[in-house]
Amino acid sequence: MISTPEPCTESCGAAWPMVGFAARQFFAARELSEQYNFSKTHGFLFAMGGFVDPSGCVVVTKERLEDKEMLKAIQSIDAEDIMDKSKGDAFSKGVALTQGLWFTTQCLARVHQHLVVTQLEFATMAFAVMNVFTWILWWNKPLGVEQQIVVGAPRPPTELPPRTELPLFDRLLSVILGTRQDEEHIVPGLTSVPDFWSLAVADGEGVSLLGHLVIWVIPSLSALIFGAIHCAAWQDEFPTTAERWLWRVSSVVVTFIPLMMISVFVVLARLSEKLEALLAPLFLIFIFTYVSARLLLIALPFAALRSLPASAFVDVNWNIYIPHL
Incomplete structure (x- = not known):
């Protein structure tokens, strides 16, 4: 029997790029909590744009935290009060975790009973595992900013500089790798923060071993x-030979291209702009190849539903795991 939990469709964005973004946010929240003496929950909410001054401007740069009155106002807010604004967070995580564990148990039972595990189930399993990484990194993160918290004194009126944006290539890196968008691109007077934005964190000698572990x-x-979970379906039955090889090649691509992309990005970060411009096309080729493989791995499992082996429709026999039956 094919069993695909509902979060499969909504968790497509929770693959490794989202894990990278979550890792950057986690480390930024941890760094803020240690530097400014408040909880990681405060750090997450700060990076999410959850604090605003009385004039409605979002408090989202470290410069604002240098104001002692502003910092004191943020520290005075209880972390439990912040989490209370996300009442659905624990419930939604619990439901998703339970559903994911039940789905994993079903897949393991199917393997144990020599029943077919379909490509759709393998793909769903891969997304479920990515969700586990994200849940762990965002465990202390509020669900969302439903209501911003007003802190500190109003910011004195100033003439706002024109809003600047990162170059297109840097924006692609930011979304795909979850990398930082520097604070100079967050101008005063904003009432919300950009999507996929996290506070800049140091990339040099100041980063601890845990920091490098989390970030990279x-x-x-x-x-x-x-990628390895997709490769586990290497010997599965496919409707055609072409689909089998498309699955195999795409599985290898999604396994190793991200590692190559991260390696190239680390190199690019340490090169001059001229050398970076020469290597940028290579990175774009990686992106195109990876996206193409991901699209194939989404389409192929559904295409395979037209011709499934008979054992794919057989339910797991749970009675054999209950001794008295």
Whole structure:
């Protein structure tokens, strides 16, 4: 029997790029909590644009935290009060986690009973594992900013500079790798923060071993696991030979291209602009190849539904795991 939990469709954005973004936010929240003596929950809400001054301007740069009165006002807010504004968070995580564990149990039972695990189930499993990484990194993160918290004194009126944007290539990197968008691109007077934005974190010698682990190793590991789960369907039955090889090649691509992209990005970050311009097309080729493979791995499982083996429709026999039956 094919069993695909509902979060499969909404979790497509929770693959390794989202894990990278979550990792950057986690490390930024941790860095803020240590530097300014408040909880990681405060740090997450700060990065999400959850604090505003009385004039309605979002408090989202470290410069604003240098104001002692502003910092004191933020520190005075209880972390539990912040989480109370996200009452659905614990419930939604619990439901999703339970559903994911039940789905995983079903897949393992199917393997144990020599029943077919379809490509759609393998794909769903990969997304579920990515969700686990994200849940762990965002465990102390409020669900959303439903109501911003007013803190501190109004910001004195100033003439706002023109809003600047990152170059297109840098914006692609920011979304795909979850990398930082520098604070100079967040101008005073904004009432919300851009999507996929997290506070800049140091990339140099000041980063601890845990910092490097969170920022680079976890996204790399999640990408490797995501691809490996797809590779586990290597010997599955496919309607045609062409579809089998499309699946195999795409699985290899989504396993190793992210590691290559992260490696190239690390190199680009340490090169001059001229050398960066030469390597940028290579990075774009990686992106195009990866996106194409991902689209195939989404389409192929649904195409395979037209010709499933008979055991795919057989339910797991749970009675064999209950001794008295």
